Amino acid sequence: MxxxxxxxxxxxxxxxxxxxxxxxxxxxxxxxxxxxxMENGNEVGDLARRYFGNYSLVKFNExxxxxxxxxxxxxxxxxxxxxxxxxxxxxxxxxxxxxxxxDDGVNIYEVKSSTEVKDIYKDDASFQAYILKKLGYKVxxxxxxxxxxxxxxxDELDLKELFSIEDITSLxxxxxxxxxxxxxxxxxILDSEKEPDIDLDIHCFKPYDCPFFKYxxxxxxDNNVFEIRGMTINKKIDLYKKGLxxxxxxxxxxxxxxxxxxxxxxxxDKEPKIxxxxxxxxxxxxxxxxxxxxxxxxxxxxxxxxxxxxYGQVPFQYSLHYYENNELxxxxxxxxxxxxxxxxxxxxxxxxxxxxxDVLAYNMSFEKGVIKSLSNIYPDLxxxxxxxxDNIKDLMIPFYNRDYYVKEMDGSYSIKYVLxxxxxxxxxxxxxxxxxVHNGGEAMDTFKKLGTLSKKEQEIVRNNxxxxxxxDTYAMVKIYQKLKEIE
Numbered sequence: 395m396x397x398x399x400x401x402x403x404x405x406x407x408x409x410x411x412x413x414x415x416x417x418x419x420x421x422x423x424x425x426x427x428x429x430x431x432m433e434n435g436n437e438v439g440d441l442a443r444r445y446f447g448n449y450s451l452v453k454f455n456e457x458x459x460x461x462x463x464x465x466x467x468x469x470x471x472x473x474x475x476x477x478x479x480x481x482x483x484x485x486x487x488x489x490x491x492x493x494x495x496x497d498d499g500v501n502i503y504e505v506k507s508s509t510e511v512k513d514i515y516k517d518d519a520s521f522q523a524y525i526l527k528k529l530g531y532k533v534x535x536x537x538x539x540x541x542x543x544x545x546x547x548x549d550e551l552d553l554k555e556l557f558s559i560e561d562i563t564s565l566x567x568x569x570x571x572x573x574x575x576x577x578x579x580x581x582x583i584l585d586s587e588k589e590p591d592i593d594l595d596i597h598c599f600k601p602y603d604c605p606f607f608k609y610x611x612x613x614x615x616d617n618n619v620f621e622i623r624g625m626t627i628n629k630k631i632d633l634y635k636k637g638l639x640x641x642x643x644x645x646x647x648x649x650x651x652x653x654x655x656x657x658x659x660x661x662x663d664k665e666p667k668i669x670x671x672x673x674x675x676x677x678x679x680x681x682x683x684x685x686x687x688x689x690x691x692x693x694x695x696x697x698x699x700x701x702x703x704x705y706g707q708v709p710f711q712y713s714l715h716y717y718e719n720n721e722l723x724x725x726x727x728x729x730x731x732x733x734x735x736x737x738x739x740x741x742x743x744x745x746x747x748x749x750x751x752d753v754l755a756y757n758m759s760f761e762k763g764v765i766k767s768l769s770n771i772y773p774d775l776x777x778x779x780x781x782x783x784d785n786i787k788d789l790m791i792p793f794y795n796r797d798y799y800v801k802e803m804d805g806s807y808s809i810k811y812v813l814x815x816x817x818x819x820x821x822x823x824x825x826x827x828x829x830x831v832h833n834g835g836e837a838m839d840t841f842k843k844l845g846t847l848s849k850k851e852q853e854i855v856r857n858n859x860x861x862x863x864x865x866d867t868y869a870m871v872k873i874y875q876k877l878k879e880i881e
Protein backbone atom coordinates (compact mmCIF):
# COMPACT_ATOMS: atom_id res chain seq x y z
CA MET A 395 0.00 0.00 0.00
CA UNK A 396 1.44 3.39 -1.02
CA UNK A 397 2.09 6.11 1.52
CA UNK A 398 -0.31 9.05 1.28
CA UNK A 399 1.46 12.28 2.14
CA UNK A 400 -0.25 15.63 2.54
CA UNK A 401 1.08 16.72 -0.85
CA UNK A 402 -0.31 13.59 -2.50
CA UNK A 403 -3.64 14.19 -0.77
CA UNK A 404 -3.73 17.77 -2.11
CA UNK A 405 -2.87 16.51 -5.61
CA UNK A 406 -5.86 14.17 -5.33
CA UNK A 407 -8.11 17.07 -4.29
CA UNK A 408 -7.06 18.89 -7.46
CA UNK A 409 -7.34 15.87 -9.77
CA UNK A 410 -7.72 12.15 -9.08
CA UNK A 411 -5.96 11.30 -12.31
CA UNK A 412 -2.86 13.27 -11.31
CA UNK A 413 -1.97 10.92 -8.43
CA UNK A 414 -2.36 7.88 -10.70
CA UNK A 415 -0.12 9.42 -13.36
CA UNK A 416 2.44 10.34 -10.72
CA UNK A 417 2.72 6.68 -9.75
CA UNK A 418 2.32 4.89 -13.09
CA UNK A 419 3.55 7.42 -15.67
CA UNK A 420 6.11 9.63 -13.85
CA UNK A 421 8.03 10.11 -17.11
CA UNK A 422 5.16 12.31 -18.35
CA UNK A 423 5.67 14.80 -15.51
CA UNK A 424 6.72 18.31 -16.60
CA UNK A 425 7.77 20.69 -13.83
CA UNK A 426 5.45 23.70 -13.55
CA UNK A 427 6.72 25.27 -10.32
CA UNK A 428 8.92 28.33 -10.58
CA UNK A 429 12.25 28.04 -8.77
CA UNK A 430 11.89 31.46 -7.14
CA UNK A 431 8.42 30.51 -5.84
CA MET A 432 9.88 27.45 -4.13
CA GLU A 433 12.73 29.54 -2.69
CA ASN A 434 10.20 32.04 -1.32
CA GLY A 435 8.33 29.19 0.31
CA ASN A 436 11.49 27.95 2.01
CA GLU A 437 12.40 31.45 3.20
CA VAL A 438 8.94 32.08 4.64
CA GLY A 439 8.88 28.66 6.28
CA ASP A 440 12.24 29.21 7.95
CA LEU A 441 11.14 32.60 9.29
CA ALA A 442 7.74 31.40 10.52
CA ARG A 443 9.46 28.95 12.85
CA ARG A 444 10.63 31.89 14.96
CA TYR A 445 7.08 33.22 15.41
CA PHE A 446 6.46 31.32 18.66
CA GLY A 447 9.99 31.68 20.04
CA ASN A 448 12.33 28.75 20.61
CA TYR A 449 11.56 25.64 18.62
CA SER A 450 12.85 22.15 17.88
CA LEU A 451 13.28 21.10 14.26
CA VAL A 452 12.79 17.59 12.93
CA LYS A 453 15.41 17.14 10.23
CA PHE A 454 14.23 15.89 6.85
CA ASN A 455 15.02 12.26 6.12
CA GLU A 456 13.89 10.11 3.22
CA UNK A 457 13.50 7.31 5.76
CA UNK A 458 10.24 8.57 7.26
CA UNK A 459 10.44 6.46 10.39
CA UNK A 460 13.52 8.43 11.45
CA UNK A 461 11.51 11.69 11.31
CA UNK A 462 8.68 10.06 13.24
CA UNK A 463 11.07 8.77 15.93
CA UNK A 464 12.75 12.18 16.27
CA UNK A 465 9.31 13.75 16.72
CA UNK A 466 8.47 11.25 19.46
CA UNK A 467 11.72 12.07 21.22
CA UNK A 468 10.92 15.80 21.23
CA UNK A 469 7.44 15.05 22.57
CA UNK A 470 8.97 12.99 25.40
CA UNK A 471 11.21 15.98 26.20
CA UNK A 472 8.06 18.16 26.49
CA UNK A 473 9.16 20.54 23.76
CA UNK A 474 6.52 23.24 23.32
CA UNK A 475 7.11 23.99 19.60
CA UNK A 476 8.16 21.34 17.09
CA UNK A 477 8.69 22.23 13.43
CA UNK A 478 8.24 19.53 10.79
CA UNK A 479 6.73 17.28 13.45
CA UNK A 480 6.10 14.00 11.62
CA UNK A 481 3.35 11.47 12.16
CA UNK A 482 1.98 8.36 10.48
CA UNK A 483 -1.38 6.61 10.82
CA UNK A 484 -1.87 3.50 8.70
CA UNK A 485 -0.41 4.65 5.34
CA UNK A 486 -1.10 8.35 5.97
CA UNK A 487 1.92 10.56 6.63
CA UNK A 488 2.33 14.27 7.33
CA UNK A 489 5.05 16.63 8.50
CA UNK A 490 3.44 19.60 10.25
CA UNK A 491 5.11 22.95 9.58
CA UNK A 492 4.63 24.13 13.18
CA UNK A 493 3.14 22.08 15.98
CA UNK A 494 2.53 24.09 19.16
CA UNK A 495 1.98 21.88 22.20
CA UNK A 496 -0.09 23.06 25.17
CA ASP A 497 -0.90 21.17 28.37
CA ASP A 498 -4.41 20.44 27.09
CA GLY A 499 -3.72 19.64 23.43
CA VAL A 500 -1.86 20.59 20.26
CA ASN A 501 -2.19 23.36 17.69
CA ILE A 502 -1.43 22.93 13.99
CA TYR A 503 0.02 25.78 11.92
CA GLU A 504 0.35 25.24 8.18
CA VAL A 505 2.68 27.92 6.79
CA LYS A 506 2.16 29.40 3.32
CA SER A 507 4.12 32.06 1.44
CA SER A 508 0.90 33.33 -0.13
CA THR A 509 -0.86 36.50 1.01
CA GLU A 510 -4.26 34.78 0.96
CA VAL A 511 -5.80 31.56 2.18
CA LYS A 512 -6.76 29.21 -0.65
CA ASP A 513 -9.15 26.31 -0.30
CA ILE A 514 -6.39 23.81 -1.03
CA TYR A 515 -4.49 25.06 2.05
CA LYS A 516 -7.53 24.19 4.17
CA ASP A 517 -7.58 20.66 2.76
CA ASP A 518 -3.86 20.37 3.51
CA ALA A 519 -4.16 21.42 7.16
CA SER A 520 -7.36 19.41 7.71
CA PHE A 521 -5.61 16.26 6.48
CA GLN A 522 -2.88 16.82 9.08
CA ALA A 523 -5.45 17.28 11.84
CA TYR A 524 -7.20 14.07 10.75
CA ILE A 525 -3.99 12.06 11.17
CA LEU A 526 -3.28 13.48 14.63
CA LYS A 527 -6.82 12.78 15.82
CA LYS A 528 -6.59 9.20 14.55
CA LEU A 529 -3.41 8.86 16.61
CA GLY A 530 -5.28 10.02 19.72
CA TYR A 531 -4.09 13.61 19.99
CA LYS A 532 -6.45 16.35 21.09
CA VAL A 533 -6.25 18.96 18.33
CA UNK A 534 -7.17 22.30 19.89
CA UNK A 535 -6.82 24.39 16.76
CA UNK A 536 -5.96 24.16 13.06
CA UNK A 537 -4.51 27.28 11.49
CA UNK A 538 -3.22 28.68 8.21
CA UNK A 539 -0.29 31.01 8.72
CA UNK A 540 0.37 33.28 5.74
CA UNK A 541 1.96 36.59 4.81
CA UNK A 542 0.16 39.85 5.54
CA UNK A 543 0.02 41.75 2.24
CA UNK A 544 -0.33 45.08 4.09
CA UNK A 545 2.84 44.69 6.12
CA UNK A 546 5.51 47.32 5.44
CA UNK A 547 9.05 46.95 6.74
CA UNK A 548 10.26 49.64 9.14
CA ASP A 549 13.70 49.43 10.77
CA GLU A 550 13.37 45.78 11.84
CA LEU A 551 11.24 42.77 11.00
CA ASP A 552 8.08 42.39 13.09
CA LEU A 553 6.99 38.75 12.82
CA LYS A 554 3.67 39.39 14.56
CA GLU A 555 2.77 41.92 11.88
CA LEU A 556 4.38 40.05 8.99
CA PHE A 557 2.20 36.96 9.43
CA SER A 558 -1.56 36.60 9.51
CA ILE A 559 -3.19 33.54 11.06
CA GLU A 560 -6.58 32.16 10.06
CA ASP A 561 -8.24 29.62 12.33
CA ILE A 562 -9.97 26.86 10.32
CA THR A 563 -10.63 24.49 13.23
CA SER A 564 -14.39 24.29 12.68
CA LEU A 565 -13.94 23.61 8.97
CA UNK A 566 -11.36 20.89 9.63
CA UNK A 567 -13.85 19.08 11.86
CA UNK A 568 -16.51 19.22 9.14
CA UNK A 569 -14.04 17.76 6.66
CA UNK A 570 -13.26 14.63 8.70
CA UNK A 571 -15.84 12.35 7.08
CA UNK A 572 -14.89 13.71 3.66
CA UNK A 573 -11.22 12.91 4.34
CA UNK A 574 -12.21 9.40 5.41
CA UNK A 575 -13.93 8.78 2.07
CA UNK A 576 -11.14 10.45 0.09
CA UNK A 577 -8.49 8.24 1.68
CA UNK A 578 -10.44 5.13 0.67
CA UNK A 579 -10.66 6.33 -2.93
CA UNK A 580 -6.99 7.32 -3.04
CA UNK A 581 -6.00 3.81 -1.97
CA UNK A 582 -8.26 2.33 -4.67
CA ILE A 583 -6.80 4.59 -7.36
CA LEU A 584 -3.20 3.85 -6.40
CA ASP A 585 -3.83 0.11 -6.20
CA SER A 586 -5.40 -0.02 -9.68
CA GLU A 587 -3.39 -0.24 -12.88
CA LYS A 588 -6.31 1.25 -14.81
CA GLU A 589 -5.88 4.94 -15.67
CA PRO A 590 -8.79 7.06 -14.36
CA ASP A 591 -11.03 8.38 -17.16
CA ILE A 592 -10.98 12.09 -16.37
CA ASP A 593 -11.21 14.73 -19.07
CA LEU A 594 -9.63 18.18 -19.17
CA ASP A 595 -11.30 20.69 -16.87
CA ILE A 596 -10.57 23.67 -14.65
CA HIS A 597 -8.64 21.34 -12.34
CA CYS A 598 -5.88 21.25 -14.97
CA PHE A 599 -5.05 24.85 -14.05
CA LYS A 600 -6.39 25.54 -10.57
CA PRO A 601 -5.26 25.76 -7.88
CA TYR A 602 -2.00 24.97 -9.70
CA ASP A 603 -0.95 24.24 -13.27
CA CYS A 604 -0.95 20.47 -13.62
CA PRO A 605 2.42 18.90 -14.53
CA PHE A 606 0.58 16.30 -16.67
CA PHE A 607 -1.41 18.69 -18.86
CA LYS A 608 0.63 17.93 -21.97
CA TYR A 609 -0.02 14.21 -21.53
CA UNK A 610 -3.74 14.65 -20.86
CA UNK A 611 -4.20 17.01 -23.83
CA UNK A 612 -2.32 14.89 -26.37
CA UNK A 613 -5.60 14.13 -28.17
CA UNK A 614 -5.94 17.82 -29.14
CA UNK A 615 -4.20 19.00 -32.29
CA ASP A 616 -2.49 22.37 -32.77
CA ASN A 617 -4.60 25.50 -33.25
CA ASN A 618 -6.90 24.76 -30.33
CA VAL A 619 -8.88 26.76 -27.81
CA PHE A 620 -6.12 26.59 -25.18
CA GLU A 621 -3.84 28.59 -27.49
CA ILE A 622 -6.14 31.63 -27.66
CA ARG A 623 -4.31 34.55 -26.13
CA GLY A 624 -6.04 36.54 -23.40
CA MET A 625 -9.11 34.34 -23.00
CA THR A 626 -9.87 33.28 -19.42
CA ILE A 627 -9.28 29.65 -18.58
CA ASN A 628 -12.91 29.32 -17.47
CA LYS A 629 -14.05 30.41 -20.94
CA LYS A 630 -11.62 28.01 -22.63
CA ILE A 631 -12.89 25.10 -20.56
CA ASP A 632 -16.50 26.07 -21.30
CA LEU A 633 -15.83 26.02 -25.05
CA TYR A 634 -13.87 22.77 -24.79
CA LYS A 635 -16.77 21.06 -23.03
CA LYS A 636 -19.11 22.21 -25.80
CA GLY A 637 -16.86 20.51 -28.35
CA LEU A 638 -15.63 23.84 -29.71
CA UNK A 639 -11.97 22.92 -29.54
CA UNK A 640 -10.13 23.68 -32.79
CA UNK A 641 -9.83 27.06 -34.47
CA UNK A 642 -11.92 25.71 -37.36
CA UNK A 643 -14.73 25.07 -34.85
CA UNK A 644 -14.35 28.43 -33.15
CA UNK A 645 -13.85 30.85 -36.04
CA UNK A 646 -17.58 31.31 -36.61
CA UNK A 647 -18.50 31.71 -32.94
CA UNK A 648 -19.46 35.03 -31.37
CA UNK A 649 -16.20 35.72 -29.60
CA UNK A 650 -14.05 38.74 -28.84
CA UNK A 651 -12.75 40.28 -32.09
CA UNK A 652 -9.15 39.86 -30.94
CA UNK A 653 -9.63 36.13 -30.40
CA UNK A 654 -11.20 35.76 -33.83
CA UNK A 655 -8.41 37.78 -35.40
CA UNK A 656 -5.70 35.59 -33.87
CA UNK A 657 -7.41 32.47 -35.25
CA UNK A 658 -8.10 34.03 -38.64
CA UNK A 659 -4.48 35.09 -39.13
CA UNK A 660 -3.10 31.73 -38.08
CA UNK A 661 -5.51 29.70 -40.19
CA UNK A 662 -5.34 31.81 -43.33
CA ASP A 663 -1.79 33.21 -43.23
CA LYS A 664 -3.09 36.74 -43.79
CA GLU A 665 -1.04 39.77 -44.72
CA PRO A 666 -0.01 42.20 -41.96
CA LYS A 667 -2.65 44.60 -40.69
CA ILE A 668 -1.28 48.13 -40.43
CA UNK A 669 -3.67 50.95 -39.50
CA UNK A 670 -1.58 53.82 -40.79
CA UNK A 671 -3.85 56.62 -39.57
CA UNK A 672 -4.01 55.30 -36.01
CA UNK A 673 -0.26 54.73 -35.88
CA UNK A 674 0.48 58.22 -37.22
CA UNK A 675 -1.88 59.64 -34.62
CA UNK A 676 0.00 57.77 -31.90
CA UNK A 677 3.37 58.97 -33.20
CA UNK A 678 2.12 62.55 -33.25
CA UNK A 679 1.74 62.41 -29.47
CA UNK A 680 5.49 61.80 -29.04
CA UNK A 681 8.02 64.60 -28.88
CA UNK A 682 11.61 63.90 -29.83
CA UNK A 683 14.25 63.45 -28.52
CA UNK A 684 12.79 60.38 -26.86
CA UNK A 685 14.24 58.44 -23.95
CA UNK A 686 13.59 54.69 -23.96
CA UNK A 687 13.44 53.27 -20.42
CA UNK A 688 13.23 49.75 -18.99
CA UNK A 689 13.56 48.59 -15.37
CA UNK A 690 14.47 45.20 -13.97
CA UNK A 691 13.13 44.40 -10.52
CA UNK A 692 13.03 41.56 -8.04
CA UNK A 693 10.50 40.65 -5.38
CA UNK A 694 11.17 39.67 -1.78
CA UNK A 695 8.52 37.59 -0.08
CA UNK A 696 10.01 38.93 3.15
CA UNK A 697 10.63 42.70 2.93
CA UNK A 698 13.96 43.87 4.32
CA UNK A 699 14.22 47.55 3.39
CA UNK A 700 12.28 50.48 4.86
CA UNK A 701 9.10 51.18 2.92
CA UNK A 702 9.20 47.77 1.24
CA UNK A 703 6.05 45.64 1.40
CA UNK A 704 5.51 41.91 1.10
CA TYR A 705 6.32 40.93 -2.51
CA GLY A 706 7.02 44.59 -3.29
CA GLN A 707 9.00 45.31 -6.47
CA VAL A 708 12.59 46.37 -5.82
CA PRO A 709 14.26 47.95 -8.88
CA PHE A 710 17.91 47.01 -9.22
CA GLN A 711 18.69 47.88 -12.84
CA TYR A 712 17.66 50.04 -15.73
CA SER A 713 18.62 50.64 -19.32
CA LEU A 714 18.19 53.94 -21.14
CA HIS A 715 18.57 54.59 -24.85
CA TYR A 716 18.24 58.11 -26.22
CA TYR A 717 19.24 60.27 -29.16
CA GLU A 718 21.60 63.19 -28.86
CA ASN A 719 22.46 65.17 -32.01
CA ASN A 720 20.92 62.34 -34.07
CA GLU A 721 23.28 59.84 -32.46
CA LEU A 722 21.87 56.90 -30.48
CA UNK A 723 23.40 56.80 -27.00
CA UNK A 724 22.98 54.54 -24.01
CA UNK A 725 23.15 54.79 -20.22
CA UNK A 726 22.60 52.10 -17.67
CA UNK A 727 22.51 51.29 -13.98
CA UNK A 728 23.07 47.98 -12.21
CA UNK A 729 23.25 47.79 -8.43
CA UNK A 730 25.84 45.93 -6.41
CA UNK A 731 24.37 42.82 -4.75
CA UNK A 732 23.08 42.49 -1.18
CA UNK A 733 22.37 46.18 -0.63
CA UNK A 734 19.25 48.31 -0.93
CA UNK A 735 19.54 49.46 -4.57
CA UNK A 736 16.66 51.92 -4.61
CA UNK A 737 18.28 55.17 -3.47
CA UNK A 738 21.31 54.97 -5.77
CA UNK A 739 19.11 53.90 -8.69
CA UNK A 740 16.69 56.81 -8.10
CA UNK A 741 19.53 59.34 -7.84
CA UNK A 742 21.11 58.11 -11.05
CA UNK A 743 17.77 58.07 -12.85
CA UNK A 744 17.02 61.73 -12.19
CA UNK A 745 20.53 62.60 -13.43
CA UNK A 746 20.16 60.55 -16.60
CA UNK A 747 16.69 61.68 -17.69
CA UNK A 748 15.90 65.39 -18.23
CA UNK A 749 12.61 66.43 -16.68
CA UNK A 750 11.21 67.91 -19.90
CA UNK A 751 11.52 64.99 -22.33
CA ASP A 752 9.10 62.26 -23.39
CA VAL A 753 10.03 58.86 -22.02
CA LEU A 754 8.92 55.71 -23.80
CA ALA A 755 8.32 52.45 -21.96
CA TYR A 756 6.77 49.20 -23.13
CA ASN A 757 3.78 48.54 -20.88
CA MET A 758 4.29 51.80 -19.03
CA SER A 759 2.21 50.90 -15.96
CA PHE A 760 5.17 48.88 -14.70
CA GLU A 761 7.76 51.65 -15.12
CA LYS A 762 5.36 54.27 -13.72
CA GLY A 763 4.65 52.06 -10.73
CA VAL A 764 8.36 51.69 -9.97
CA ILE A 765 8.96 55.43 -10.19
CA LYS A 766 5.87 56.26 -8.11
CA SER A 767 7.08 53.91 -5.39
CA LEU A 768 10.53 55.51 -5.39
CA SER A 769 9.02 58.99 -5.14
CA ASN A 770 7.03 57.93 -2.07
CA ILE A 771 10.12 56.55 -0.36
CA TYR A 772 12.42 59.51 -1.15
CA PRO A 773 10.56 62.85 -0.76
CA ASP A 774 13.66 64.87 -1.67
CA LEU A 775 13.69 63.20 -5.10
CA UNK A 776 9.93 63.08 -5.51
CA UNK A 777 9.50 66.19 -7.68
CA UNK A 778 12.12 65.10 -10.22
CA UNK A 779 10.92 61.50 -10.24
CA UNK A 780 7.29 62.48 -10.73
CA UNK A 781 8.17 64.71 -13.68
CA UNK A 782 9.74 61.66 -15.33
CA UNK A 783 6.68 59.64 -14.29
CA ASP A 784 4.27 62.12 -15.83
CA ASN A 785 6.19 62.21 -19.11
CA ILE A 786 6.14 58.45 -19.69
CA LYS A 787 4.24 57.20 -22.74
CA ASP A 788 3.54 53.66 -23.86
CA LEU A 789 5.08 52.14 -26.98
CA MET A 790 2.81 49.14 -26.49
CA ILE A 791 -0.36 51.02 -27.54
CA PRO A 792 -0.30 50.34 -31.32
CA PHE A 793 0.16 46.62 -30.65
CA TYR A 794 -2.27 46.41 -27.74
CA ASN A 795 -4.92 48.05 -29.94
CA ARG A 796 -4.01 45.78 -32.87
CA ASP A 797 -3.29 48.78 -35.11
CA TYR A 798 -0.19 46.84 -36.11
CA TYR A 799 -0.64 43.10 -36.23
CA VAL A 800 1.00 40.18 -37.99
CA LYS A 801 0.36 36.46 -37.71
CA GLU A 802 3.61 35.83 -35.80
CA MET A 803 2.42 37.97 -32.88
CA ASP A 804 0.02 35.10 -32.21
CA GLY A 805 -2.50 37.21 -30.36
CA SER A 806 0.10 38.77 -28.04
CA TYR A 807 1.24 42.37 -27.66
CA SER A 808 4.21 41.41 -25.46
CA ILE A 809 7.50 42.80 -26.71
CA LYS A 810 8.88 39.24 -26.65
CA TYR A 811 6.36 38.40 -29.41
CA VAL A 812 6.24 41.75 -31.22
CA LEU A 813 9.99 42.06 -31.68
CA UNK A 814 10.65 38.77 -33.52
CA UNK A 815 7.45 39.28 -35.51
CA UNK A 816 8.71 42.62 -36.82
CA UNK A 817 12.36 41.55 -37.18
CA UNK A 818 12.24 37.80 -37.84
CA UNK A 819 15.79 37.37 -39.13
CA UNK A 820 17.68 39.90 -37.05
CA UNK A 821 20.09 37.96 -34.81
CA UNK A 822 21.02 41.18 -33.03
CA UNK A 823 17.46 41.36 -31.67
CA UNK A 824 17.09 37.69 -30.77
CA UNK A 825 16.91 37.13 -27.01
CA UNK A 826 17.82 33.48 -27.54
CA UNK A 827 21.32 34.59 -28.56
CA UNK A 828 21.97 36.09 -25.12
CA UNK A 829 23.93 34.22 -22.47
CA UNK A 830 22.33 33.23 -19.17
CA VAL A 831 19.61 35.94 -19.03
CA HIS A 832 16.81 35.79 -21.60
CA ASN A 833 13.80 37.24 -19.77
CA GLY A 834 12.77 39.27 -16.73
CA GLY A 835 12.32 36.21 -14.53
CA GLU A 836 15.84 35.02 -15.23
CA ALA A 837 17.18 38.54 -14.63
CA MET A 838 15.51 38.61 -11.21
CA ASP A 839 16.72 35.16 -10.18
CA THR A 840 20.23 35.82 -11.47
CA PHE A 841 20.62 39.12 -9.64
CA LYS A 842 19.32 37.71 -6.34
CA LYS A 843 22.09 35.08 -6.43
CA LEU A 844 24.81 37.54 -7.46
CA GLY A 845 26.19 38.02 -3.95
CA THR A 846 26.92 34.31 -3.56
CA LEU A 847 29.36 34.30 -6.49
CA SER A 848 33.07 34.99 -6.69
CA LYS A 849 34.26 38.34 -8.03
CA LYS A 850 35.15 36.78 -11.36
CA GLU A 851 31.77 35.07 -11.64
CA GLN A 852 30.00 38.29 -10.66
CA GLU A 853 31.72 40.14 -13.47
CA ILE A 854 30.46 37.61 -16.03
CA VAL A 855 26.92 37.63 -14.63
CA ARG A 856 26.77 41.44 -14.43
CA ASN A 857 27.83 41.66 -18.05
CA ASN A 858 25.01 39.30 -19.04
CA UNK A 859 22.48 41.27 -17.01
CA UNK A 860 23.57 44.50 -18.69
CA UNK A 861 23.34 42.95 -22.15
CA UNK A 862 19.83 41.69 -21.48
CA UNK A 863 18.45 44.97 -20.17
CA UNK A 864 20.21 46.91 -22.92
CA UNK A 865 18.49 44.76 -25.52
CA ASP A 866 15.10 45.59 -23.98
CA THR A 867 15.49 49.32 -24.67
CA TYR A 868 17.31 48.82 -27.98
CA ALA A 869 14.36 46.68 -29.05
CA MET A 870 12.06 49.59 -28.22
CA VAL A 871 14.19 51.90 -30.36
CA LYS A 872 13.94 49.50 -33.31
CA ILE A 873 10.18 49.11 -32.89
CA TYR A 874 9.74 52.88 -32.76
CA GLN A 875 11.81 53.22 -35.94
CA LYS A 876 9.66 50.57 -37.60
CA LEU A 877 6.52 52.52 -36.77
CA LYS A 878 8.06 55.71 -38.16
CA GLU A 879 8.68 54.01 -41.49
CA ILE A 880 4.93 53.81 -42.07
CA GLU A 881 3.80 56.35 -44.64
